Amino acid sequence: MKAAEPLVLRCGQKLPNRIAKAAMSERLGDAGFAPGEPLARLYTRWSAGGSGLLITGNVMIDPAHTGEPGNVVLEDDRHLPAFAAWAEASKRFGSRCWMQINHPGRQAPRTLDAAPVAPSAVPMKGMGGAFRPPRALTANEIEDVLDRFARTAALAERAGFDGVQIHAAHGYLISQFLSPRTNLREDAWGGDAERRRAFLVECVRRVRKATGAGFALSVKINSADFQKGGFDQEESMAVAVALDAEGIDLLEISGGTYEHPEMAQSARESTRAREAFFLEYATQLRDRYEGHLMLTGGLRSVDGIRAALEVSRVDVVGLARPLAVEPDLPRRLLDGTSKAAIEAGPSTGIDAFDRALAAPWHELQLHRMSRGEAPDPRLGALRTAVWYLRDHLRAGGRARRGG
Ligand SMILES: Cc1cc2nc3c(=O)[nH]c(=O)nc-3n(C[C@H](O)[C@H](O)[C@H](O)COP(=O)(O)O)c2cc1C
Numbered sequence: 001m002k003a004a005e006p007l008v009l010r011c012g013q014k015l016p017n018r019i020a021k022a023a024m025s026e027r028l029g030d031a032g033f034a035p036g037e038p039l040a041r042l043y044t045r046w047s048a049g050g051s052g053l054l055i056t057g058n059v060m061i062d063p064a065h066t067g068e069p070g071n072v073v074l075e076d077d078r079h080l081p082a083f084a085a086w087a088e089a090s091k092r093f094g095s096r097c098w099m100q101i102n103h104p105g106r107q108a109p110r111t112l113d114a115a116p117v118a119p120s121a122v123p124m125k126g127m128g129g130a131f132r133p134p135r136a137l138t139a140n141e142i143e144d145v146l147d148r149f150a151r152t153a154a155l156a157e158r159a160g161f162d163g164v165q166i167h168a169a170h171g172y173l174i175s176q177f178l179s180p181r182t183n184l185r186e187d188a189w190g191g192d193a194e195r196r197r198a199f200l201v202e203c204v205r206r207v208r209k210a211t212g213a214g215f216a217l218s219v220k221i222n223s224a225d226f227q228k229g230g231f232d233q234e235e236s237m238a239v240a241v242a243l244d245a246e247g248i249d250l251l252e253i254s255g256g257t258y259e260h261p262e263m264a265q266s267a268r269e270s271t272r273a274r275e276a277f278f279l280e281y282a283t284q285l286r287d288r289y290e291g292h293l294m295l296t297g298g299l300r301s302v303d304g305i306r307a308a309l310e311v312s313r314v315d316v317v318g319l320a321r322p323l324a325v326e327p328d329l330p331r332r333l334l335d336g337t338s339k340a341a342i343e344a345g346p347s348t349g350i351d352a353f354d355r356a357l358a359a360p361w362h363e364l365q366l367h368r369m370s371r372g373e374a375p376d377p378r379l380g381a382l383r384t385a386v387w388y389l390r391d392h393l394r395a396g397g398r399a400r401r402g403g
Pocket residue numbers: 022023024025026056057058100167169170220254263264296297298299318319320321322358359360362363
């Protein structure tokens with residue numbers, strides 16, 4: 001099966017197979033935003049599970065702007081030995097490990113960010129007031145954010161990670177630069193499609209300059225934001241083509257934002273014809289994109305993976321939620337002992353509850369593994385809700401105290 005074949009990237013780095021663990025924010029950073037033993041334990045487990053590539057959950061580039069309680073931040077070499085231990089654990093059984101690097105922009109909860117920044121002062125819609133309206137970044141601040149992305153990438157390389165992935169999807173800062181709904185600037189960073197993508201292109205260039213030749217550089221983008229007047233498929237394809245010209249190593253395709261979370265559909269919502277949510281887009285992009293492509297979202301079975309790799313001709317498939325429940329699923333899919341992921345998730349019978357609890361339910365599985373426990377596919381909705389509320393109240397208290 002093609003999924004078992006190694007892949008050599010443009011930078012010369014070799015992935016042992018084509019199944020990647022897509023980023024899942026672990027929220028396991030300590031009070032000083034550093035990774036610790038729990039993260040190392042979780043990633044050892046994933047490394048033993050057979051994924052050729054592990055992409056970490058988003059690591060923030062600035063402690064003043066984080067997206068979730070418990071985020072890890074990498075901005076200087078204070079905690080480098082802890083990052084090195086995390087990288088070592090992630091690669092223990094032969095997988096490669098790349099750090100996803102991110103800035104939340106306006107998608108920073110008010111409990112964590114007293115003064116969120118964004119390309120323009122466009123507030124989040126709805127969301128029950130969980131996010132403060134952002135202010136627009138100045139030109140000097142934009143330079144600083146770009147330098148921070150480059151600095152974090154250089155530190156990730158020093159710590160022993162094999163690459164970084166710039167998070168330009170899901171409505172975070174770079175995604176906000178890309179979207180005409182959230183980027184109303186009329187300077188070098190906005191005004192038309194080329195200037196809206198200038199931040200991302202410049203970010204790629206600075207990260208490349210700050211890192212070594214064999215260090216992989218990936219970008220995760222949305223196929224679309226699925227919002228009227230937002231970042232659409234045509235503009236996304238133009239971004240992909242521009243990134244191809246920059247020579248990046250792997251472009252991961254996803255979709256959606258907090259306002260319209262298309263990436264968080266349940267597998268039940270994907271059709272039999274296309275297990276992967278963004279398959280049509282990937283198939284169309286294939287003819288226009290020379291480099292390596294990764295497709296994430298909805299993939300659950302050997303048949304679905306085969307269709308993505310062999311029919312749509314993407315190079316890598318990304319799995320996220322299934323690996324929160326079955327960390328060794330890649331090994332079993334590759335050796336033929338499993339045909340598909342088990343169906344698991346909160347199931348109260350009320351769709352809105354199940355949706356709201358899906359992310360915490362998966363996070364709690366990561367936290368179980370980080371303590372050395374097995375994931376629990378039958379984990380109840382009530383236990384998830386209680387854990388989530390407690391965890392956020394604790395984190396809110398820490399944030400108010402400045403911890
Ligand atoms: C708990 C959780 C945390 C996530 N955190 C991130 C993240 O930090 N960065 C990111 O790019 N995507 C994140 N995602 C999205 C996944 O990478 C993926 O795009 C999405 O879950 C669809 O893939 P799946 O159907 O295989 O789960 C997260 C998903 C979950 C469930």
